[in-house]
Amino acid sequence: xxxxxxxxxxxxxxxxxGAPALADDSKDPIKLTLHDWTGQLITTRLxxxxxxxxxxxxxxxxxxxxxxxxxxxTGDLHVAMEIWETTGREAMDEATETGQVENLGExxxxxxxxxxxxxxxxxxCPGLPNWxxxxxxxxxxxxxxxxxxxxxLGGPVTWGGFDDERVEALGLPFEVVHAGxxxxxxxxxxxxxxxxxxxxxxxxxxxxxxxxxxGEWIEFPKYEPACYTDPSWGINKEAAYDCGxxxxxxxxxxxxxxxxxWPSAYDGIKNFNISNDEMGALITKVDIDGKPVExxxxxxxxxxxxxxxxxxxx
Amino acid sequence: MTTAVAFDDRSHDFKASTLVAVWIGFAALAVASFALPxxxxxxxxxxxxxxxxxxLDTAISNFxxxxxxxxxxxxxxxxxxxxxxxxxxxxxxxxxxxxxSTGILRGSGSTAVQLAPPLPWVAVVGIMAxxxxxxxxxxxxxxxxxxxxxxxxxxxxASAMTTLASIAIAVPLGVIGGIxxxxxxxxxxxxxxxxxxxxxxxxxxxIFAYLIPILFLFGFGPVSALIATxxxxxxxxxxxxxxALESVPNEIVEYGTMSGTTRRQMLFKVMLPAARPQLLVGVxxxxxxxxxxxxxxxxxxxxxxxxxVLTSLRRLDIGRGLEAGxxxxxxxxxxxxxxxxxxxxxxxxxxxxxRFAIALLAFTVIIYVLGLIFPAVAIYPAxxxxxxxxxxxxxxxxxxxxxxxxxxxxxxxLLLNVLIPIKRFMVAxxxxxxxxxxxxxxxxxxxxxxxxxxxxxxxxxxxxxxWEKAMVSVYLVGISVIVASAIGIPLGILGGLSxxxxxxxxxxxxxxxxxxSFVYLIPxxxxxxxxxxxxxxxxxxxxxxxAVRYTAHGIRNVxxxxxxxxxxxxxxxxxxxxxxxxxxxTPIILLGINQTVMLALSMLxxxxxxGTRDLGQEVYIALTKADVGRGLxxxxxxxAIAIIADRLIQTAAKRLAAGQGGRTREP
Numbered sequence: 004x005x006x007x008x009x010x011x012x013x014x015x016x017x018x019x020x021g022a023p024a025l026a027d028d029s030k031d032p033i034k035l036t037l038h039d040w041t042g043q044l045i046t047t048r049l050x051x052x053x054x055x056x057x058x059x060x061x062x063x064x065x066x067x068x069x070x071x072x073x074x075x076x077t078g079d080l081h082v083a084m085e086i087w088e089t090t091g092r093e094a095m096d097e098a099t100e101t102g103q104v105e106n107l108g109e110x111x112x113x114x115x116x117x118x119x120x121x122x123x124x125x126x127x128c129p130g131l132p133n134w135x136x137x138x139x140x141x142x143x144x145x146x147x148x149x150x151x152x153x154x155x156l157g158g159p160v161t162w163g164g165f166d167d168e169r170v171e172a173l174g175l176p177f178e179v180v181h182a183g184x185x186x187x188x189x190x191x192x193x194x195x196x197x198x199x200x201x202x203x204x205x206x207x208x209x210x211x212x213x214x215x216x217x218g219e220w221i222e223f224p225k226y227e228p229a230c231y232t233d234p235s236w237g238i239n240k241e242a243a244y245d246c247g248x249x250x251x252x253x254x255x256x257x258x259x260x261x262x263x264x265w266p267s268a269y270d271g272i273k274n275f276n277i278s279n280d281e282m283g284a285l286i287t288k289v290d291i292d293g294k295p296v297e298x299x300x301x302x303x304x305x306x307x308x309x310x311x312x313x314x315x316x317x
Numbered sequence: 318m319t320t321a322v323a324f325d326d327r328s329h330d331f332k333a334s335t336l337v338a339v340w341i342g343f344a345a346l347a348v349a350s351f352a353l354p355x356x357x358x359x360x361x362x363x364x365x366x367x368x369x370x371x372x373l374d375t376a377i378s379n380f381x382x383x384x385x386x387x388x389x390x391x392x393x394x395x396x397x398x399x400x401x402x403x404x405x406x407x408x409x410x411x412x413x414x415x416x417x418s419t420g421i422l423r424g425s426g427s428t429a430v431q432l433a434p435p436l437p438w439v440a441v442v443g444i445m446a447x448x449x450x451x452x453x454x455x456x457x458x459x460x461x462x463x464x465x466x467x468x469x470x471x472x473x474x475a476s477a478m479t480t481l482a483s484i485a486i487a488v489p490l491g492v493i494g495g496i497x498x499x500x501x502x503x504x505x506x507x508x509x510x511x512x513x514x515x516x517x518x519x520x521x522x523x524i525f526a527y528l529i530p531i532l533f534l535f536g537f538g539p540v541s542a543l544i545a546t547x548x549x550x551x552x553x554x555x556x557x558x559x560x561a562l563e564s565v566p567n568e569i570v571e572y573g574t575m576s577g578t579t580r581r582q583m584l585f586k587v588m589l590p591a592a593r594p595q596l597l598v599g600v601x602x603x604x605x606x607x608x609x610x611x612x613x614x615x616x617x618x619x620x621x622x623x624x625x626v627l628t629s630l631r632r633l634d635i636g637r638g639l640e641a642g643x644x645x646x647x648x649x650x651x652x653x654x655x656x657x658x659x660x661x662x663x664x665x666x667x668x669x670x671x672r673f674a675i676a677l678l679a680f681t682v683i684i685y686v687l688g689l690i691f692p693a694v695a696i697y698p699a700x701x702x703x704x705x706x707x708x709x710x711x712x713x714x715x716x717x718x719x720x721x722x723x724x725x726x727x728x729x730x731l732l733l734n735v736l737i738p739i740k741r742f743m744v745a746x747x748x749x750x751x752x753x754x755x756x757x758x759x760x761x762x763x764x765x766x767x768x769x770x771x772x773x774x775x776x777x778x779x780x781x782x783x784w785e786k787a788m789v790s791v792y793l794v795g796i797s798v799i800v801a802s803a804i805g806i807p808l809g810i811l812g813g814l815s816x817x818x819x820x821x822x823x824x825x826x827x828x829x830x831x832x833x834s835f836v837y838l839i840p841x842x843x844x845x846x847x848x849x850x851x852x853x854x855x856x857x858x859x860x861x862x863x864a865v866r867y868t869a870h871g872i873r874n875v876x877x878x879x880x881x882x883x884x885x886x887x888x889x890x891x892x893x894x895x896x897x898x899x900x901x902x903t904p905i906i907l908l909g910i911n912q913t914v915m916l917a918l919s920m921l922x923x924x925x926x927x928g929t930r931d932l933g934q935e936v937y938i939a940l941t942k943a944d945v946g947r948g949l950x951x952x953x954x955x956x957a958i959a960i961i962a963d964r965l966i967q968t969a970a971k972r973l974a975a976g977q978g979g980r981t982r983e984p
Contacts, residue, residue, distance in 0.1 A: 030424075030428070031425075031426070032425050032426020032427065032428075033426070034426075039624075039627045039628045039631040040631050041631075041632065051427075055427050060424075060425070060426040060427055060428040061426055061427040062425065062426035062427065064537075064538065064618050064620075065615060065618060065619075065620045065624045066537065066616070066617065066618050067616035067617060069940065069941045069942075069943070070528060070529070070532060070537075070616055070617055070940065071537065072943055073529055073532035073533055073537060073943065074532060074536070074537025074538070074618070076533075077532075077533065077536065077537070079532075079536040079537035079538060080537050080618075093942060094941065094942065094943060097942070097943060098943075146725075146729075146846070147725070147729035147732075147733065148729065148732060148733065148737075148848075156847070159928070160934070160938065161937070161938055161941040161942070180847060180848065180928065181847075181928050182847045182927070182928050183847065183924075183925050183926040183927045183928040183929070183934070183937075184926040184927070185631065186630050186631050186633070186835075186839055186926075187838075187839070187842045187847050187926060187927045187928065188847075189633055190633060190839045190840075190842040190843045191842060191843070191846055191847060193633050193843060194717050194721070194842075194843035194844070194846075197714050197717050197718055198717060198718055198721055200721075211632070290632055
């Protein structure tokens with residue numbers, strides 16, 4: 004009897020400690036958006052679970068990556084944990100310019116985007132990963148429609164990336180074909196990999212693809228800001244984009260009202276930080292080992308208490 | 318009839334030889350603009366230069382900004398008005414969600430406390446089976462119960478109930494709203510004239526084009542998804558109501574008048590009940606279209622099965638995606654068959670409805686209480702879940718490894734020899750020539766009004782600077798419609814001749830129409846790579862259904878006396894088909910092709926997801942950049958193409974039917 008009472012008391016006090024009544028924070032749920040890729044689901048749930056531990060009311064809302072800005076501006080949605088420099092910059096800038104959306108800084112993850120090929124292509128084109136090898140073995144990458152040029156599968160046109168310009172500037176005998184969506188892009192990779200067929204395409208990380216499939220990034224001349232703006236920079240003196248792609252941060256953004264409505268959540272989100280490698284390991288557990296996202300997140304929370312407690316100031 | 322008479326008059330003063338000469342002239346110019354070097358055709362004919370354009374996109378964007386931020390009715394702003402609508406809908410939706418999915422909650426978010434759990438899965442399966450038994454006997458009971466059992470066994474229960482909750486609100490809203498607008502259109506000719514073009518636009522402008530404004534006005538979340546669903550699913554109900562009321566037999570109306578009904582009684586007690594069988598066709602359409610919206614609804618916060626499909630496919634988990642997609646299909650089929658059976662049954666017997674309702678309620682309460690005691694009754698046990706997901710992934714892999722080269726060879730041959738030349742030809746056509754040809758065709762088919770309409774729509778596209786993209790769209794849709802017709806019409810003929818074959822065929826096309834195209838888009842990409850060919854396959858699969866359905870209907874519904882006459886005259890079955898059935902069914906087959914064109918156009922935005930470069934992609938880019946004006950203008954251009962095709966084909970079909978003296982019944 005006594006034991007059960009002490010247990011009850013200690014449980015209660017744990018709650019009291021874990022969830023100090025925060026006078027300043029609203030009791031309304033703070034809405035975090037979930038998109039359709041694993042890394043983002045993990046990032047968002049890590050943040051959400053940490054905020055819950057702080058005693059905040061959290062709600063996860065499925066929303067489209069780009070359509071969500073409409074909701075973030077009006078305050079129907081509150082936090083988006085992954086806006087990629089590379090694919091979301093334009094929408095994010097448009098939103099922050101209105102003053103209704105706030106950029107809460109980097110997540111700590113760096114988006115890598117580059118031309119990528121599966122490891123078995125190295126046999127057919129031994130000069131890889133050096134980009135100059137692509138000039139000789141373009142035909143290895145060709146299809147009926149592009150012959151004799153190689154076929155490079157780029158991301159959706161909305162992702163930007165300047166691949167058409169890059170091919171031109173570096174004089175690569177390649178034709179750029181744009182996939183319409185992320186899913187289509189990796190469906191082609193999966194298909195080629197199953198057949199050990201030639202492919203070279205846009206891949207990015209953190210993502211399950213470079214973990215699941217063995218392969219390498221092409222090594223282009225290293226990116227510098229001048230390469231994109233100044234034609235005289237680099238190998239081709241007449242054209243810009245004669246280099247690889249920049250690596251960019253992944254940003255956190257929120258509705259601008261979050262600061263006043265949930266001040267401690269605001270600080271917690273600002274402090275959120277995780278590295279590419281940590282995220283890669285978590286993505287592997289979900290997409291390769293087939294564990295549920297919630298379970299993987301709970302495990303990480305258990306093993307990394309000091310880390311997430313630091314985010315929420317405990 | 319009037320159009321046909323007018324046409325006959327005209328064809329007397331317009332000699333056949335002149336007509337042929339004009340068309341040859343158009344064809345020659347078309348070939349010339351394709352074959353001649355690009356420099357010979359002035360650039361302004363290919364694409365209207367920026368300084369001539371309408372600038373409609375900026376105007377629309379500014380208007381939207383004003384509407385969302387500044388528009389006011391004095392006491393409250395426009396946005397406050399729309400927000401209160403969504404608050405009201407939110408109450409309904411929360412109630413439905415509480416029953417099916419979340420249970421009754423106090424508070425919201427992670428601190429919410431569940432006061433009462435939702436309906437147990439056993440109860441839902443049981444209710445559906447019982448309803449099926451009552452409306453349609455044991456077969457329907459098995460179908461409805463089995464469909465919901467599938468959802469539980471394949472682990473789709475939670476998502477499916479979220480989807481069901483929103484459908485449970487969207488369908489009644491669409492049906493009631495549709496009937497009300499239909500009555501308005503029937504009663505007030507002016508309202509009808511205003512509504513007709515609005516309905517056309519609601520059905521043809523892609524949803525992606527107006528998603529952003531809806532989100533601003535109604536808030537991001539399930540309610541906006543609900544509103545988008547209703548906008549998309551309601552138009553057929555409005556149209557069906559108008560025609561149904563018009564076609565109520567005069568005898569019934571006269572009988573009503575004789576017994577001294579008021580106008581209201583006449584409408585609600587006489588005409589609507591008499592129109593019931595036709596209204597049901599509309600209800601069926603609302604259910605099907607609402608379930609078509611599940612994927613897009615999930616992108617704006619509705620969650621449910623759509624979200625499940627998207628997430629699975631993003632991971633390339635084809636099997637999971639297919640299972641979730643099939644869950645949408647079984648939901649659609651179960652709801653559709655139940656509603657149809659309900660309606661046809663109510664016409665004949667009323668029966669002991671009260672006793673049935675009490676028994677059903679008692680059953681639900683008992684199961685609910687049992688669910689509180691035994692968790693397995695409330696929530697389907699995870700250990701009993703099945704999944705065929707890995708098998709599907711392996712199946713696609715096997716096909717990929719063994720047949721890719723063959724498929725690739727076929728694809729390359731078609732692409733290089735057929736698709737690409739046609740595309741080049743279409744893109745080379747100038748807006749000047751196409752507008753002239755359309756105006757001429759419109760004039761020949763339907764007279765001056767049709768001519769002006771189609772020409773104006775073509776110019777609308779040109780003067781928004783989207784001509785080339787529109788021509789790519791026309792090429793993609795055109796070739797898909799040809800392929801779909803080439804497959805669908807023969808299948809429809811077989812289905813029209815054999816009832817047994819038709820039952821199989823109907824199940825297949827129902828599935829194709831309700832299965833989210835995303836589910837088969839990804840395997841198709843794996844086998845055919847991204848590009849026009851993949852887009853074409855996706856469009857054909859989706860747009861096949863009406864070609865099959867209308868053809869079968871046309872073949873079957875030729876007046877029996879004509880068939881008898883043919884048999885008496887000693888026709889072989891083949892002669893009966895080719896000399897009697899097919900010619901008489903042609904107007905209806907044409908209407909089927911018309912519907913195929915409409916569905917194909919509605920797939921354009923989806924095909925942008927596999928990398929086409931047309932109006933669909935323009936809409937998609939605008940969505941990703943939150944550019945309201947650009948998206949709506951591109952969406953209106955899709956609608957313009959749809960309306961041009963629709964009016965020309967409809968007029969042609971009417972003329973043909975009039976020429977035959979109406980010897981087939983319309984579906």
